Amino acid sequence: MGVFSKTCEYGIRAVLFIAHKTASGGRVGIKEIATGIDSPEHFLAKILQDLSRKGLVQSAKGPNGGFYLDGKALRRPLSEVVEAIDGDGLFTGCALGLKQCSEINPCPLHNQFKLIRTEIQDLLQNAEIGTFNNELALGIRSLKR
């Protein structure tokens, strides 16, 4: 098991790919995105439809259509993409799956995982989608393989 669901992995990679590809305007089609992040095209289409409905990515139909990110979307933290797809379980859930795990009813790993979860949340909340464009443009970060 990874930290994110496969759906969420594809979603994050796609959003970063779109941000990078449309940095200087224009749109990018689902085929190019799927190839660019090595994901199943139609499955990714579903994911992006969902993110589009939620306003996390923008899209346009027809010739010259495709996906892109407006200014606001570019400034969103990755945590919002994660929450939109996987929910906030990663940030708030119990490591051992206990529904009522809390400070007053802690599981054996509660204290230690609280720290970990907070770290993950912090890092994702501080990771603006647009900030990865530089390194992607330089080719020193990969979104496939």
Added chain:
Amino acid sequence: MGVFSKTCEYGIRAVLFIAHKTASGGRVGIKEIATGIDSPEHFLAKILQDLSRKGLVQSAKGPNGGFYLDGKALRRPLSEVVEAIDGDGLFTGCALGLKQCSEINPCPLHNQFKLIRTEIQDLLQNAEIGTFNNELALGIRSLKR
């Protein structure tokens, strides 16, 4: 999504429960374990069969039979239970699901998640199964709800 699979959550909780219940000798049956950690009995049976084959828990059939942990098993770190069930993906995998993500071919989140993964691995490697018995006996740690 949690950090562990449901199977792994049950596995960890069961192992800690067995350790606690058999701390002063004896065995504990599958029914009592399933009730004690609030898990589906037959599903848990499968998990414990697997852990038993791998030597992470001990078992005995027949009257007075049940599950227990020998001295060695009690001193094992929780990381071994996790690895036995979920594999080492949590410790070594890429957050974005890239097969070849590494120092020389990093994904955008590689550096930050490397730290997180190491922290999780460290905490599980330093968490001996038997060390939770105290707090479980005191009732200040929960394995159900």
Added chain:
DNA sequence: GAAATAAAAGAGTTTTTTATCTTTTATTAA
């Protein structure tokens, strides 16, 4: 050695996740 006990093993089912294929709708441009 027969009866009772309890885990192991086998054989499913259900649910969720991941993935595919087809049809529809919106947009553009000739």
Added chain:
DNA sequence: TTAATAAAAGATAAAAAACTCTTTTATTTC
């Protein structure tokens, strides 16, 4: 206003994870 383009939507399908039920095997006790 027709043809081409590209996302949206709908309908399935395949695979994996989670869960259930039944039969078998090993062990103990009488």
